[in-house]
Amino acid sequence: MANTPYPESYYAASANPVPPRPALQDDVETDVCVIGAGYTGLSSALFLLENGFKVTVLEAAKVGFGASGRNGGQIVNSYSRDIDVIERSVGPQQAQLLGDMAFEGGRIIRERVAKYQIQCDLKDGGVFAAITAKQMGHLESQKRLWERFGHTQLELLDQRRIREVVACDEYVGGMLDMSGGHIHPLNLALGEAAAVESLGGVIYEQSPAVRIERGASPVVHTPQGKVRAKFIIVAGNAYLGNLVPELAAKSMPCGTQVIATEPLGEELARSLLPQDYCVEDCNYLLDYYRLTGDKRLIFGGGVVYGARDPANIEAIIRPKMLKAFPQLKDVKIDYAWTGNFLLTLSRLPQVGRLGDNIYYSQGCSGHGVTYTHLAGKVLAEALRGQAERFDAFADLPHYPFPGGQLLRTPFAAMGAWYYGLRDKLGF
Missing domain, CATH: 3.50.50.60 (FAD/NAD(P)-binding domain)
Incomplete structure (x- = not known):
């Protein structure tokens, strides 16, 4: 067998x-x-x-x-479409129920870790990083939305404040969610x-x-x-x-790519992420990263529709990592892998x-x-x-992909291209 x-x-x-x-x-x-x-x-x-x-x-x-x-090992609250989108789709009563549950998963993880003494390098704190003023405006709206559903462990970060939590010059601001965090998945x-x-x-x-x-x-x-x-x-x-x-x-399986650096050492690791928070940016095709328990940088991003394995994962992800952290140009990549998640329309x-x-x-x-x-x-x-x-x-509502299984991959890839272009142009 x-x-x-x-x-x-x-x-x-x-x-x-x-x-x-x-x-x-x-x-x-x-x-x-x-x-x-x-x-x-x-x-x-x-x-x-x-x-x-x-x-x-x-x-x-x-x-x-x-x-x-x-996966990237990040504890991120809510759903891939946020509660306001759900509310417009299904109305306030159903959205209230779903909104009340949007922050429960992270609590369940912490309860499991404590109750069963699971050793998984659990750390508190996750940052949503805004690259444009428009993205920062979205985070301000998201904070108000989440607080409406009782989620209050949130702090908006201006440009000075986000520099204190992540050593990346790309960001104009962000939002810190202390009920977010990261684990060894x-x-x-x-x-x-x-x-x-x-x-x-x-x-x-x-x-x-x-x-x-x-x-x-x-x-x-x-x-x-x-x-x-x-x-x-x-x-x-x-x-x-x-x-x-x-x-x-x-549904459609999609692949995402992840790399892990060699151990960076305490000083370099702390210079990148002084509070050891995890980070994801606000682009549609987002990048995400965090430190491991042994001070490597885990960095992921990119989507392959239809879940094919790329020939060279490091060639896809390393440039993204160096755009965020050019100070890592001489750092060796020890691991590169892909994993599939399931996308719905x-x-x-x-x-x-x-x-x-x-x-x-x-x-x-x-x-x-x-x-x-x-x-x-x-x-x-x-x-x-x-x-x-x-x-x-x-x-x-559950929707089938237009054109069935034959066309679902090019359909989704075309949509991702459109949103990726919007990210690049700052729309």
């Missing part, structure tokens, strides 16, 4: 040690079968186990193999998996779901076994493939139910670290019969 290892990333190289997990090789019965051991699946499993469910998790490769173990996933197992949950690795037999007692088939369950949670996101065709039609997550017993959440659209942890709680609530928050997400 094929064994899929982690990609060669900084996160895999610095992962906390974990015990080997077996592949499923027989038939098992459970209350809930979770497909995917990323953040959505692990968060769902934890909340369900804490509420007395018997849970089995199937992972096609290894825990955190997909976006959960490859793979170690967070591994710690959550250990928490799942500590509560009696079972995780099978190298056990891809190849077919779902739908019905009153659904069955998930893997190459060497099957799981019969009362409920199924589909949490594969960009790595789900065509297992559930009706979900694949409404609305850039809002897709949550729903197929039949009576198959639940899903997908399509974080690049905003997944916090949302996925919230999604796990919302899915668990729905399985317990508390569906108000689940319904607030499920009632969001």
Whole structure:
């Protein structure tokens, strides 16, 4: 049987040690079968186990193999489309529910880290950096919007103040969110998996779901076994493939690229980011960066629509890093990798139910670290019969990409080109 290892990333190289997990090789019965051991699946499993469910998790490769173990590691609040956009689309009542949840994911992460003593280099503080006056105006509006929904740990940064938190001359200002922050994303996933197992949950690795037999007692088939369950949670996101065709039609895997420098040393690292906050700029095709626990700079950006792996990731990302920090021109890049996230046309997550017993959440659209942890709680609530928050997400409109799977990649790439041009021209 094929064994899929982690990609060669900084996160895999610095992962906390974990015990080997077996592949499923027989038939098992459970209350809930979770497909995917990323953040959505692990968060769902934890909340369900804490509420007395018997849970089995199937992972096609290894825990955190997909976006959960490859992302930029930034705790960013709200959704890929903010609450004001949601409000215009669905009205004030539904938007109020979604707005009330917009800052919950970060709290869940911190609760998990504290409760289960997860070692993942958690740091507080995230900066949104404005390159133009228009972007700064948007941050001022965003602060008012977020404060309307009770989120108050925010500080606007003028040009002098942002220089105190990031040594980059590009920015005219920014906004600091002290409830944001950053983590080692793979170690967070591994710690959550250990928490799942500590509560009696079972995780099978190298056990891809190849077919779902739908019905009153659904069955998930893997190459060497099957799981019969009362409920199924589909949490594969960009790595789900065509297992559930009706979900694949409404989403598109996209790749993002990340590099990690050699260790910079305490002095150079502190000169770049004196308070050790993470940073993302306000462009549509944004760049993001932060320091690791061992004082490397993680720098990411760029999108490849259709999730192809670029031939030379460093050639794409290093120039972006040097534009922000020309003082790193002689610094060596130790790791370069790509990972896929799932894009929806609305850039809002897709949550729903197929039949009576198959639940899903997908399509974080690049905003997944916090949302996925919230999604796990919302899915668990729905399985317990508390569906108000689940319904607030499920009632969001889900759109298929125009032209279907054949045209979704050029369509999205053309849109990104347009917004990228607007970024460059300062519109």
